[in-house]
Amino acid sequence: MNTRKFKRRNYFINKEFQGKTIFNYFLLVLAGSILFSLIFSFFSSNTLSIVYDNYHLKLGTTPEILMDKIFSTQWIFIVVGGAFVILTTLFLTHRVAGPFYRFEKSLEEMLGKDVSGKITLRKKDEGKELADKINRFNVVLSDDLDRLTQLNKEAAALASDIEKADDPASASRKIRENAREAADILEEYTLTPDDR
Secondary structure, three states: OOOOOOOOOOOOOOHHHHHHHHHHHHHHHHHHHHHHHHHHHHHOOOOEEEEEEOOEEEEEEHHHHHHHHHHHHHHHHHHHHHHHHHHHHHHHHHHHHHHHHHHHHHHHHHHOOOOOOOOOOOOOOOOHHHHHHHHHHHHHHHHHHHHHHHHHHHHHHHHHHOOOOOOHHHHHHHHHHHHHHHHHHHHOOOOOOOOO
8 A cells, every 4th residue: 555645746737727717716806806896886976085195185975086096006906816816726726636637647547457556645635535436446346357367267277178177077167157257247347338
């Protein structure tokens, strides 16, 4: 059992998925900021405010005065908030993109008929239940394939020795038992229909 601890050094594992997610969250924060400004303006449109700014006294409607201040400082919020959103989303998508990448590589190995691999995820990664199920499937499939291989070798040895055997009926019976056990193992699986 491999229990080594590892860290991913590359935070952009699936650039397309992570890039889209980061961009969408950034747009969400930007839209939220604009929506807040519009709602605030709507509800304060019938009020007046007095502001003392740069040694000048200003009188005007609340939205006009506050929107001037909000838009002059909005870029700070967009830059700081945007950087926070980008870093947070990158960190969170890293926990999803890493396991997806590992699942993809493991499934490619399985399609290449290699079921010996094991998916190992980090402690805080998502998808541990799926990784566990894939690992258990690989163990069950490996055990069944190993048993089928043993049955095939026994049947081949018995078939080559059937003519020399003192009791050919016993060797033939053992071959049929092996074939029946192999058929029982294969019947546990649902296979793709022949009309592909």
